[in-house]
Amino acid sequence: MxxxxxxxxxxxxxxxxxxxxxxxxxxxxxxxxxxxxxxxxxxxxxxxxxxxxxxxxxxxxxxxxxxxxxxxxxxxxxxxxxxxxxxxxxxxxxxxxxxxxxxxxxxxxxxxxxxxxxxxxxxxxxxxxxxxxxxxRVPSGSPLTPMFQVLVAAISKRKLPYPSNPSELYEASNFQSCNGRFLCHTEKLKFLDKAAILESDDDGNIAKKQSPWKLATVTKVEEVKLIINMIPIWVFTLPFGICMAQTTTFFIKQGAIMDRKISNNFEIPPASIFALTATGMILSVAIYDQILVPLLKKLTANERGMNILQRIGTGMLFSIISMVVAALVERKRLKMVHLKMNVSWLVPQFLIVGFGDGFTLVGLQEYFYDQVPDSMRSLGIALYLSVIGAGSFLSSLIITIVDHVTSKIGKSWFGKDLNNSRLDKFYWMLAVMTTLNLFLFVFFARQYSYKNVQKVVV
Structure with missing residues (x-):
């Protein structure tokens, strides 16, 4: 296409x-x-x-x-x-x-x-x-159907008492499993565990061969828990997507009205300034993979160097710094508007955004691929892409709201000419909003339980 x-x-x-x-x-x-x-x-x-x-x-x-x-x-x-x-x-x-x-x-x-x-x-x-x-990877049907089966089974068994021992919950055998990857039971969202409770028939016999809409395995229940636990993480990464949207909109628009000449015969196209962000991301990823990971492995004994959510949070911190730097640069540009500031002043904010992308964007790719059920990995990458897309939509919505509010109380922050606008105030607002969001992200990240795969069912 x-x-x-x-x-x-x-x-x-x-x-x-x-x-x-x-x-x-x-x-x-x-x-x-x-x-x-x-x-x-x-x-x-x-x-x-x-x-x-x-x-x-x-x-x-x-x-x-x-x-x-x-x-x-x-x-x-x-x-x-x-x-x-x-x-x-x-x-x-x-x-x-x-x-x-x-x-x-x-x-x-x-x-x-x-x-x-x-x-x-x-x-x-x-x-x-x-x-x-x-x-x-051999397709195994719709990845969404088992989720609905777990929800239906849990609701239908909502009045059953929870077993005293989680080992009494139903799990398929190794022979029945398509790839041998079972998930360990967790204590969170225990209501869903009722979908794996084995019921007795009228004669008191326990029948394990039941409809998947009435009985789910522990692994299927844990997969639903994984998706539910991802929702707060997805929500609190959206402000990062909002900050990202500024690099391809207002950052480029700033560069378009600045002095971009590097010689008498050549002027940098406004869109080419975005190459700085890509360069920053390459440098960030190379430093992380070749220097930070080996060093952190020795310090934390974690084979990844740092947890995935820690990596994402680190990148979000860079996004806050980029908005602060962008606000300071824009404020200085407005004071020097009659001199036409050189575009090199935008280099720091583009590079910092690139460094943040190297942590958060790559971390989101790994997170949404690794933490979703095995049958939903393509959908997991789509969730990562939705952070960027939803962030862009939210950025447009916020701009519309801010433009309406500031127009009512005085002069709009977004004029037809950037020289008559107040992008610096908008950047400060994003910096504050992203900072508050980072605290919420850290709170939920600390509560998050990573996918725990067991190879043998006991």
């Missing part, structure tokens, strides 16, 4: 009938687009969006599935997979916002789209060439 969307975009440049700016008036401005131009453009955008939503979570989880959790060396490599995956993605981002943006600005959009089509086609060929050597 992504390739098809890019093809439509390139055709809208090269085919005169699909190009809205094929004719110009005396003021050298484009004529108004016709309905066909809008239809082609939005179809292309939706194809790219659907393609991204379909392949990104599936491909990432598929890549992590190539490592065997039961093999010591492969498990260690798997812990670094998301680090180097993110480095590869950031390398592509750097090329996209520099080389591709340069082609778009100095040649045309059609040529840039053709380059992207070629890159996508080449990557698809490379992926297909390796299909015989991949490890495939």
């Amino acid at each position: 992504k390739i098809q969307g890019l093809v439509l975009l390139s055709l809208s440049w090269f085919l005169p009938a699909l190009r809205p700016c094929d004719h110009h008036n005396i003021n050298n401005t484009c004529t108004k687009a016709r309905r066909v131009h809008e239809v082609v453009f939005f179809i292309a955008m939706y194809l790219i969006s659907f393609g991204t939503g379909g392949h990104k979570p599936s491909l990432q989880s598929f890549g992590a599935d190539q490592f065997d959790d039961d093999h010591v060396s492969e498990r260690r490599k798997k812990m670094s997979f998301f680090n180097w995956w993110s480095c590869g993605v950031c390398s592509g981002v750097i090329l996209g916002v520099t080389l591709i943006v340069y082609v778009q600005d100095h040649v045309n959009w059609g040529v840039a789209d053709i380059i992207l089509i070629g890159v996508m086609a080449f990557s698809l060929i490379i992926f297909l060439l390796g299909r015989k050597s991949y490890r495939y």
